Every structure is written in structure tokens, then in C-alpha cells.
Amino acid sequence: MVAKQSVVIVSLGCNKNLVDSEVMAGILSEKGYELVASPSEANIGIVNTCGFIESAKQESVDAILDLVDYAQSEQRLSVLIVAGCLSQRYADELLDEFPEVNAVVGTGEFFRIDEILDRVYSGERVKAVGTPSYLYDHRTPRLLSTPRHYAYLKIADGCNNRCSYCAIPSIRGCMRSRKQESVVFEARALADAGCKELILVAQDTTAYGVDLYGRPALLDLVRAVSKVDGIEWIRLLYTYPTRITDDLLRVIADEPKVVRYLDIPIQHVNKRILASMNRSGDRASLSRMIGRIREAVPGVTIRTSLIVGYPGETDDEFSELLEFVAEQELDRVGVFIYSQEEGTPAGQMPDQVPEQVKKERYAELMELQKSISLKKMKRRIGSVERVIIDGVSEESSLLTVGRSEGEAPEVDGLIYIGNAHPQPGSFVNVRLTDASEYDLVGEVVDTPDTAD
Numbered sequence: 001m002v003a004k005q006s007v008v009i010v011s012l013g014c015n016k017n018l019v020d021s022e023v024m025a026g027i028l029s030e031k032g033y034e035l036v037a038s039p040s041e042a043n044i045g046i047v048n049t050c051g052f053i054e055s056a057k058q059e060s061v062d063a064i065l066d067l068v069d070y071a072q073s074e075q076r077l078s079v080l081i082v083a084g085c086l087s088q089r090y091a092d093e094l095l096d097e098f099p100e101v102n103a104v105v106g107t108g109e110f111f112r113i114d115e116i117l118d119r120v121y122s123g124e125r126v127k128a129v130g131t132p133s134y135l136y137d138h139r140t141p142r143l144l145s146t147p148r149h150y151a152y153l154k155i156a157d158g159c160n161n162r163c164s165y166c167a168i169p170s171i172r173g174c175m176r177s178r179k180q181e182s183v184v185f186e187a188r189a190l191a192d193a194g195c196k197e198l199i200l201v202a203q204d205t206t207a208y209g210v211d212l213y214g215r216p217a218l219l220d221l222v223r224a225v226s227k228v229d230g231i232e233w234i235r236l237l238y239t240y241p242t243r244i245t246d247d248l249l250r251v252i253a254d255e256p257k258v259v260r261y262l263d264i265p266i267q268h269v270n271k272r273i274l275a276s277m278n279r280s281g282d283r284a285s286l287s288r289m290i291g292r293i294r295e296a297v298p299g300v301t302i303r304t305s306l307i308v309g310y311p312g313e314t315d316d317e318f319s320e321l322l323e324f325v326a327e328q329e330l331d332r333v334g335v336f337i338y339s340q341e342e343g344t345p346a347g348q349m350p351d352q353v354p355e356q357v358k359k360e361r362y363a364e365l366m367e368l369q370k371s372i373s374l375k376k377m378k379r380r381i382g383s384v385e386r387v388i389i390d391g392v393s394e395e396s397s398l399l400t401v402g403r404s405e406g407e408a409p410e411v412d413g414l415i416y417i418g419n420a421h422p423q424p425g426s427f428v429n430v431r432l433t434d435a436s437e438y439d440l441v442g443e444v445v446d447t448p449d450t451a452d
Contacts, residue, residue: 013050
């Protein structure tokens with residue numbers, strides 16, 4: 001083995017993939033590698049790719065090309081590794097297309113990154129891709145890339161839902177839940193390191209525990225994590241519509257540490273489309289669910305994701321989706337253009353919607369939601385909200401940015417503060433004074449908590 005060297009990790013895609021990148025960073029750091037922020041400082045470049053939909057695949061390919069170009073112009077960067085979802089799906093194609101790549105590493109093999117590097121330095125071109133079964137735990141080294149005051153806590157990996165449009169089960173494998181004790185142990189370690197906000201993530205957080213305990217166990221987990229000293233906010237992402245139970249809503253309403261925020265990807269509301277997606281429900285049942293949530297958890301922020309242009313989606317079915325969005329006025333809506341993915345049932349369906357129609361529907365739905373978002377944001381002007389400070393704004397050093405319970409990091413907007421500069425990780429009360437479609441402006445109205 002050669003002397004340990006410096007590594008840059010480019011992490012793409014979702015926050016679950018980010019956790020995998022942090023695990024790789026932790027393993028390599030423990031083995032003596034130096035983690036750096038820029039390719040200009042690195043001997044080894046790792047791209048942890050996303051391969052979920054076409055746009056994500058293209059972003060991943062572009063990132064690989066960027067590192068290839070850099071390696072060709074800078075001799076210092078001598079080893080290139082492609083990991084993650086794209087590697088899991090297209091290992092052979094990547095090795096054929098990019099002769100400069102020294103190894104491809106699948107979603108179930110990234111924990112062997114130090115061994116793979118040893119093999120690369122021994123002159124081997126490595127293909128490490130198998131059926132995903134690995135699941136990290138509290139004993140696994142992990143080097144956070146987020147600010148220390150918040151962290152993603154992956155409670156499970158893989159998925160058993162088998163939605164017809166989705167390649168995740170083939171990329172990530174079947175659902176595998178971590179033991180509750182392991183999650184709580186890691187939560188304590190994160191709190192000891194200064195974490196104030198824990199964001200629980202999985203492909204489907206509401207299915208947590210079914211494989212281990214024979215029943216959904218998210219409520220037990222949330223209650224246990226809520227007892228961890230130092231953690232002030234617990235946020236739930238990726239909850240499945242049919243698993244939003246009254247008990248879950250009671251925990252969100254009654255447990256002070258659980259923020260009043262629910263991320264519920266509903267994808268569509270038309271009954272035929274949902275059935276074709278291998279999902280249940282319809283417009284009426286989803287409307288009832290939203291009403292039930294709002295009644296049980298006053299002031300809740302609801303985020304969802306929607307797909308336009310699913311195979312066979314008619315103008316009337318798209319209009320039904322538009323009407324639902326206008327009627328429900330959800331706080332956050334992410335819209336995705338349907339991506340025809342090989343290996344999925346929907347990818348083989350007839351009546352694929354033309355790309356131009358998809359784009360038009362996307363633009364129409366986004367424009368509608370933008371107007372709804374602006375209206376809802378303006379309603380918050382004048383209110384005083386508890387805000388966690390993320391740090392100095394990237395736009396101006398004169399501004400500090402933070403988030404309320406209603407804003408998840410990276411996917412939602414920010415609150416811009418100009419009259420004070422509290423320390424990252426501190427909580428302050430902020431009076432909101434202005435709003436745009438996605439962001440807010442405010443001023444601190446009390447003395448900030450002292451940051452550690």
C-alpha cells in the first residue's frame with residue numbers, strides 16, 4: 001500500500017446518498033486519508049452519484065467528466081472512483097465509457113472503500129457491485145459534511161414499496177431498518193458533537209421497523225430519540241401517505257422536539273394514475289388525509305412531491321392534479337417531470353407522454369404553486385417565529401440565514417436576517433417583515449442563545 005493520500009468526495013443526489021458519502025469520508029479518515037474540499041488539493045477523486053431519474057444521471061455524468069478533465073490537466077489527481085446509484089445501475093457501461101475511472105462502487109459496497117483503494121493502488125481496475133445488503137450503524141465511522149448543528153440520520157435503507165415508476169428497489173435493495181438502539185446511540189453521539197436538529201431519513205420512514213419488528217416502529221423510535229439530551233428539533237422526511245396514522249400525528253402535535261412539518265410524497269391524485277403507479281388512494285382520500293393532518297397538528301407545514309407526464313396521463317387527469325393543488329394550498333410542492341426508467345414497469349408502458357407536453361405541464365403546475373407559496377409566505381409577515389441559525393448568507397456577508405420549523409435544510413427556503421448575526425446553531429426569535437415566493441426576511445427580536 002502506498003502512503004495515504006488526499007481525497008475529495010463529490011456527493012450528488014439526495015441526503016440519504018450524502019450520508020453514504022459521509023460514511024466513506026469517515027472510513028477513509030480513520031484509515032489515515034486526508035479529506036479535502038477541492039479537486040485541486042486531492043490525489044483521489046470520488047463521485048458518489050445519483051441515478052434515480054434522467055436529469056440526475058446527466059448531472060452525475062457531468063460530474064464524472066469534470067473530474068476526468070481535471071485529472072487530465074492536473075497530474076496530482078491520479079485516481080478516479082465512481083460510487084453510488086449510477087454505479088449500481090450501469091457499472092459495465094461506466095467502465096467502458098470512462099477508461100480513466102479506476103473503480104466503480106455500488107450502493108452496497110461503499111463501506112469497503114479503503115479496501116477498494118488498496119486494490120486500485122495494486123494496479124487493479126475494480127468493479128465492486130453486488131446485491132445491496134449493507135446497512136451502516138452507530139459503530140461505523142462517519143464524517144459530517146453538514147454544519148454541526150444539524151445532521152441527517154438514516155434509519156433504514158432500501159424500499160419494498162415497488163412503485164411502478166421507481167428504480168430505487170433495484171438500486172438500493174429491499175428495505176433494511178437499523179435497530180432502534182443503534183439509531184439512538186448515534187443520535188446521542190451527534191448531540192454530543194453539537195447537533196441540535198436531527199432529520200430522520202429513509203426511502204420510506206413510516207415503514208421503519210417492519211422488517212425488524214414485524215410492525216411499523218417509527219413512533220417508538222421518535223419517542224426514544226426525543227429523550228436524547230441536546231437535540232431540540234426532530235424532523236421527519238419521506239413519509240408515505242397511507243401510513244400517516246393518528247398516533248403519528250399525536251406524536252408530532254404533542255412531542256415538543258418533533259417539528260410540525262411533514263414531508264409526504266403523494267406523486268399524483270388521480271385514482272387511475274395512482275393505481276398504475278402501484279400506489280393507493282385518490283383525490284378524495286388524499287384530501288381527507290390533509291384535512292386530518294391539519295386538524296390534528298395546527299400550524300403544520302406540509303411538503304409533497306408530484307409527478308407530471310406519467311405514461312397515459314390525460315389532460316383531464318392533469319387538470320385534476322392542478323385543481324387539487326389549487327384547492328389544498330400545500331406549503332411546499334416539488335414537481336418532477338416523469339422520467340422513463342429502464343427496468344421499471346412504467347418504463348415499458350405504452351402511451352408515453354411527449355416531452356414537450358411534460359414540460360408544459362411542469363411549467364403550469366410550478367407557476368400555480370409559486371403563486372400559492374407567495375400567498376402563504378406573505379401571511380407569515382408580522383409573526384414571530386423560533387429560528388435556528390445556519391450561518392452567514394452565501395449572497396452577502398451582511399446577512400445571516402436561518403430556518404423555522406417550516407423549512408427543512410437544502411430543499412426549502414431561508415429566512416434572511418440583517419439586524420443581528422447570531423452564531424450558527426443558536427435559536428432566536430425572529431419577526432418576519434417581508435416575503436418572496438420561497439424565502440422570508442426578518443429581524444431578531446430577542447437575545448440569541450449562546451452557541452457552543
